[in-house]
Every structure is written in structure tokens, then in C-alpha cells.
Amino acid sequence: MRFEGTLTTWHDDRGFGFIEPTQGGQEIFVHIKAFPAGTGRPQVGQVLSFEVALGPNGKKRAQDVQYPVRARRLPAPRGEAPAPWTLARALIIPVFLVLVYFVAKRWGLKPYVLHVYAGASVVAFFAYVFDKSAARQKQWRTPESTLHWMGLLCGWPGALLAQQVLRHKTSKTSFIVVFWLTILVNVVGFVALHAGVDGLLMLRRLA
Structure with a gap:
């Protein structure tokens, strides 16, 4: 089953980052090896399509990452909107x-x-x-x-x-x-x- 999400964190020197799923939930770890070859370095704000698997440590990680056809590079997030005032x-x-x-x-x-x-x-x-x-x-x-x-x-x-x-x-x-x-x-x-x-x-x- 494939999911979509936004790359919210990327450590280029270490080759990994985290994807925030569109449907919500915990962020998913992603390694540079999960990206298709020849597509350049990942950038924060990119919309991604991916599958989820369990890594050696038993934690979820993204695999078979792809760039959806409708995806476009988004500006880096400036931060979340303020919480609503009760x-x-x-x-x-x-x-x-x-x-x-x-x-x-x-x-x-x-x-x-x-x-x-x-x-x-x-x-x-x-x-x-x-x-x-x-x-x-x-x-x-x-x-x-x-x-x-x-x-x-x-x-x-x-x-x-x-x-x-x-x-x-x-x-x-x-x-x-x-x-x-x-x-x-x-x-x-x-x-x-x-x-x-x-x-x-x-x-x-x-x-």
C-alpha cells in the first residue's frame, strides 16, 4: 500500500530525513537509498509517494520512494499555524x-x-x-x-x-x-x- 507525505526534515550530510504523512500520524524515517536513482538530492518540502516497511530496529521506514506526477517542490515550511484559542x-x-x-x-x-x-x-x-x-x-x-x-x-x-x-x-x-x-x-x-x-x-x- 502506498502513502503520500511531505519531506519535512532532511540531513543531506547523513543521507536521511523524515516524511510527514498526508493522512497524519507519526513521521516516517526515510534513507537516501529509498529514493529513485538519478533524481537529485531530496529537498525539504517535496511531496513524496512511498511504501512503509519495518527497519532492522522494528521501527517504520519509507521504501520505494517516488515523486507523484502532480508533485511540485514546495517552499520550506515556515512553521505551523497558531493553535485555535478556546x-x-x-x-x-x-x-x-x-x-x-x-x-x-x-x-x-x-x-x-x-x-x-x-x-x-x-x-x-x-x-x-x-x-x-x-x-x-x-x-x-x-x-x-x-x-x-x-x-x-x-x-x-x-x-x-x-x-x-x-x-x-x-x-x-x-x-x-x-x-x-x-x-x-x-x-x-x-x-x-x-x-x-x-x-x-x-x-x-x-x-
């Missing part, structure tokens, strides 16, 4: 800013808190950037627990923006559930830091 994702940062304003008016805001959120968000954002790049290059990944800790320690706004802009970590349900729990714990800690237990009880009644 209502919760669109509202969480504005709602948190309203909460910050309320806390500041009611109990006063500790001067260093916003600096901590800003700095932690920048660190978290670039952690997602590096992890996304590592995922594309099949390199060492940042542990999910590390990303969650960054979110818990005030970096969740930057992490949320990175998830949306990079379309990264937005489809794995278990990761998203824990991510939202880190936001909840962080926001509760923010209120408790400024208002104490009485403030938490008051916000609970308002909720």
Missing part, C-alpha cells in the same frame, strides 16, 4: 489581570510579584521554543515535569502563549489537565500570599 485559553490571562487589580486594590500588591511573573513567563516561553525545536530535530526533550514546574512557579502566562503560538503541547490531554491544575494552584497561592486565608474564603464565596 474560550478558557482566551479568558484566563485577562481574568487573572482583573484578579491582580482587585487584589492590589483590596490588600495591596507586593512590588516584586509582577516582576516574578514577567521573568518566569519569559523563561517558560523560551523553554517551549527549545522543546518544540528539539521535537522537530529528534533531539533531547525537556521533561514535561519541568515545563509544569515552570508554569506553577509563575511562568504559566508565558507557557500558555508559547503553546498557542507554537502549537505545542496543545493536544495531549494528560499534559493539558496538569497544566490547568498548575494555573489553579498558582492563582490560589497568589491570592493567599496577599490576602491570607480570609481573602481565599471571600473569593470562594464570590465564586
